[in-house]
Amino acid sequence: MTDAAPPPRMPKLPMTKRLFVKTYGCQMNVYDSARMGELMQPFGYQPAASPDGADLVVLNTCHIREKAAEKVYSELGSIRRLKRARERQGGRMIVVVAGCVAQAEGEEIQARAPFVDIVVGPQAYHRLPELVARAGRGPLLDTSFPAEAKFDHLPQLAGAAGVTAFLTVQEGCDKFCTFCVVPYTRGTEYSRPAGEVIAEARRLVAGGAREITLLGQNVNAYHGAAPDGGEWRLGELLGALAAITGLARLRYTTSHPLDVDEGLVAAHRDVPALMPFLHLPVQSGSDRVLKAMHRRHTAADYRATVERLRKARPDLALSSDFIVGFPGESDDDFRATLDLVRDVGFAQAFSFKYSPRPGTPAALAADQVPEPVKAERLARLQALLGEQQRAFNRSSVGRFLPVLFEKPGRHEGQLVGRSPYLQPVHAQAPAALVGEIVPVRIVAAQPNSLAGELAPQEVAA
Numbered sequence: 487m488t489d490a491a492p493p494p495r496m497p498k499l500p501m502t503k504r505l506f507v508k509t510y511g512c513q514m515n516v517y518d519s520a521r522m523g524e525l526m527q528p529f530g531y532q533p534a535a536s537p538d539g540a541d542l543v544v545l546n547t548c549h550i551r552e553k554a555a556e557k558v559y560s561e562l563g564s565i566r567r568l569k570r571a572r573e574r575q576g577g578r579m580i581v582v583v584a585g586c587v588a589q590a591e592g593e594e595i596q597a598r599a600p601f602v603d604i605v606v607g608p609q610a611y612h613r614l615p616e617l618v619a620r621a622g623r624g625p626l627l628d629t630s631f632p633a634e635a636k637f638d639h640l641p642q643l644a645g646a647a648g649v650t651a652f653l654t655v656q657e658g659c660d661k662f663c664t665f666c667v668v669p670y671t672r673g674t675e676y677s678r679p680a681g682e683v684i685a686e687a688r689r690l691v692a693g694g695a696r697e698i699t700l701l702g703q704n705v706n707a708y709h710g711a712a713p714d715g716g717e718w719r720l721g722e723l724l725g726a727l728a729a730i731t732g733l734a735r736l737r738y739t740t741s742h743p744l745d746v747d748e749g750l751v752a753a754h755r756d757v758p759a760l761m762p763f764l765h766l767p768v769q770s771g772s773d774r775v776l777k778a779m780h781r782r783h784t785a786a787d788y789r790a791t792v793e794r795l796r797k798a799r800p801d802l803a804l805s806s807d808f809i810v811g812f813p814g815e816s817d818d819d820f821r822a823t824l825d826l827v828r829d830v831g832f833a834q835a836f837s838f839k840y841s842p843r844p845g846t847p848a849a850l851a852a853d854q855v856p857e858p859v860k861a862e863r864l865a866r867l868q869a870l871l872g873e874q875q876r877a878f879n880r881s882s883v884g885r886f887l888p889v890l891f892e893k894p895g896r897h898e899g900q901l902v903g904r905s906p907y908l909q910p911v912h913a914q915a916p917a918a919l920v921g922e923i924v925p926v927r928i929v930a931a932q933p934n935s936l937a938g939e940l941a942p943q944e945v946a947a
């Protein structure tokens with residue numbers, strides 16, 4: 487037996503850890519989840535596709551939809567089993583509940599799911615690295631609204647972005663609609679300084695983004711510090727962002743009818759990059775219900791706002807949110823909602839049965855509408871909205887629409903992108919067209935998407 491040379495020593499690599507983030511709810515949560523991922527990257531965390539075997543699991547929760555908290559507890563049941571299995575193998579899994587359920591039910595989560603290591607609210611998640619470093623020494627709860635601005639403590643976005651990107655410009659809300667938890671979970675209205683938003687937009691564009699959607703719970707309440715020391719509203723911010731070379735499209739969501747000011751209407755007229763599609767929630771067409779919801783506008787105000795916007799941008803397509811069966815909603819109130827839908831005409835909409843959110847004033851109302859009545863009204867409303875959406879999509883057939891291609895479609899050789907009106911458009915197209923805006927002839931309409939064909943010269947490009 488000869489003496490074998492000792493095996494070469496492997497250089498010590500920084501240990502890679504696996505981070506799984508599950509996102510519930512709105513685009514704001516999608517944005518927050520991405521930022522949490524970036525926050526943890528310098529500590530060696532790389533994204534994982536499943537919680538199985540992950541070192542850090544974050545559930546970024548939403549409190550808007552019905553039974554949101556119960557869905558989180560049910561997901562936590564599976565996570566607990568995975569955590570135990572990992573511990574049996576000598577590993578470790580840190581479990582975090584973030585987002586609006588964390589904010590609203592922090593202590594309850596810790597009582598019902600004691601294996602959760604960290605509960606962190608949406609205004610405190612920039613402290614995630616610090617909380618993760620402290621994990622394992624007892625449950626941690628941070629649902630504070632810290633005095634320091636969260637955005638100042640988030641890492642600057644760097645590297646590749648998608649063709650489309652989200653950018654949070656505003657958070658929280660001061661409107662206090664009586665059905666909504668946002669003012670309690672996200673806190674009062676806060677607008678990021680315009681210079682900071684522009685710098686982040688430039689980084690996104692440098693990373694490949696062609697379209698940016700500005701996000702805020704009440705995005706058109708935006709009133710951020712302007713670079714000249716004054717204050718900008720959303721219209722001015724959109725105008726400044728449109729000047730960024732390479733940025734082709736702008737959108738914003740979610741807006742409140744009360745905050746559609748003249749500057750914003752002018753932006754719809756004067757900023758070609760601002761796409762002619764607007765999500766403008768109305769919730770109900772009845773003044774009585776709107777008042778009970780504390781929406782602070784009437785159905786006539788909403789119609790007038792839409793008229794101002796359409797005068798500025800005649801091809802503007804609208805989307806909206808509707809709640810049916812709000813406490814006290816009568817048949818006449820519901821009919822007023824159907825009337826408003828018929829008058830305005832929507833290209834898309836989200837509609838739900840009212841469901842009480844604990845801690846909101848409407849949850850305590852005595853005149854709750856029976857479930858079967860809500861269900862019947864919702865079916866009628868959705869039938870009308872569905873008809874309008876199909877008619878809108880059909881009206882695109884035969885037209886050439888500029889489509890921003892985002893990614894491969896489900897079929898071989900296919901790309902999928904969006905029309906200016908946010909309709910998904912599928913077409914056979916070369917992969918090189920991802921990130922390009924190309925005229926596409928629409929040949930067929932589905933309820934939720936369009937099929938199109940490229941002009942021959944585009945296929946050859």
Ligand code: SF4
Pocket residue numbers: 659660661662663666667668669703704742
């Ligand atoms: S304006 Fe929107 S976010 Fe604000 S309280 Fe009303 S529904 Fe909630």
